[in-house]
Amino acid sequence: MSPAPADLARQAESTDPKVGLRGVAALRRLLEQLESLHVRNARKQGWSWQEIADELAVSKQAVHKKHAGRP
Amino acid sequence: MIERLTPPARRIVALADREAKTLESPVVGDEHLALAFVVELPFLLTPGLGHEGFYLPAAMPKPDEARALLRRDAHDALATLGISLDEVERRVEETFGPEAWTHRSDGQRLNFSRDARHALTLALRRSLELRRSRVSDSDVLAGVVQTGGRGRRLLAEIGIDVDDLERRIESDNLFAPGPGFR
Numbered sequence: 001m002s003p004a005p006a007d008l009a010r011q012a013e014s015t016d017p018k019v020g021l022r023g024v025a026a027l028r029r030l031l032e033q034l035e036s037l038h039v040r041n042a043r044k045q046g047w048s049w050q051e052i053a054d055e056l057a058v059s060k061q062a063v064h065k066k067h068a069g070r071p
Numbered sequence: 072m073i074e075r076l077t078p079p080a081r082r083i084v085a086l087a088d089r090e091a092k093t094l095e096s097p098v099v100g101d102e103h104l105a106l107a108f109v110v111e112l113p114f115l116l117t118p119g120l121g122h123e124g125f126y127l128p129a130a131m132p133k134p135d136e137a138r139a140l141l142r143r144d145a146h147d148a149l150a151t152l153g154i155s156l157d158e159v160e161r162r163v164e165e166t167f168g169p170e171a172w173t174h175r176s177d178g179q180r181l182n183f184s185r186d187a188r189h190a191l192t193l194a195l196r197r198s199l200e201l202r203r204s205r206v207s208d209s210d211v212l213a214g215v216v217q218t219g220g221r222g223r224r225l226l227a228e229i230g231i232d233v234d235d236l237e238r239r240i241e242s243d244n245l246f247a248p249g250p251g252f253r
Contacts, residue, residue, distance in 0.1 A: 019151050020151070022144075022148040022151075023148045023149065023151045023152045024152075025148065026144070026145045026148035026149045026152075027148075027149060027152060027154065029096070029097075029145065030145070030149065030154075030156070030159065032097045032098065033095065033096070033097050034159075034163075036097045037163065037167065037171060041167065
């Protein structure tokens with residue numbers, strides 16, 4: 001059985017790389033926002049860079065380079 | 072890099088920083104540089120206020136429209152993944168309070184996004200190719216357009232003929248009036 005036109009349209013939409021890529025880019029921006037928010041919260045509560053790095057599963061250097069110097 | 076910018080170009084970068092903070096972005100993106108130009112357009116019309124030569128779209132774009140477009144972009148893009156940005160924001164505010172997203176003091180500069188850095192690099196390259204000692208605001212605009220990221224898309228969405236703009240950039244003719252411009 002061939003798919004209904006509405007299904008075809010939806011399928012075309014979801015296979016459009018632009019839709020997927022923009023979604024991923026927006027997700028990355030949201031991720032950055034959330035990371036910065038939670039790192040700030042952790043620092044405010046006295047967490048060390050090492051503790052934050054452990055929870056984020058990245059190196060201490062990486063998290064420090066990215067977030068140090070921010071309030 | 073910043074020290075190589077002319078004063079109007081610095082103003083664009085400073086404005087982009089402010090817009091990024093207003094839009095709760097953790098970085099200054101090329102879209103914020105584009106937005107800064109939209110905000111600056113009325114002032115660029117006034118002689119003596121750092122006018123380095125600007126072409127203008129037939130209808131003056133509105134900054135609020137551009138800001139709304141950027142917000143809607145993010146909402147729509149995340150919705151395609153099944154993520155509700157409203158819901159994420161609601162939960163964050165529930166936990167951390169309404170001020171949670173506004174995180175930097177005004178005195179503190181945000182970092183540039185990869186695309187914004189790319190745009191500024193292209194701006195610098197353009198100024199060097201044109202044998203200018205400094206990077207002008209029109210070089211920054213050229214960099215944003217040539218980067219081809221969200222900034223370029225934003226300019227197109229608010230009614231700027233980006234293809235025409237690109238042709239002008241290639242022929243270093245950003246200043247002359249053309250079709251669709253006054």
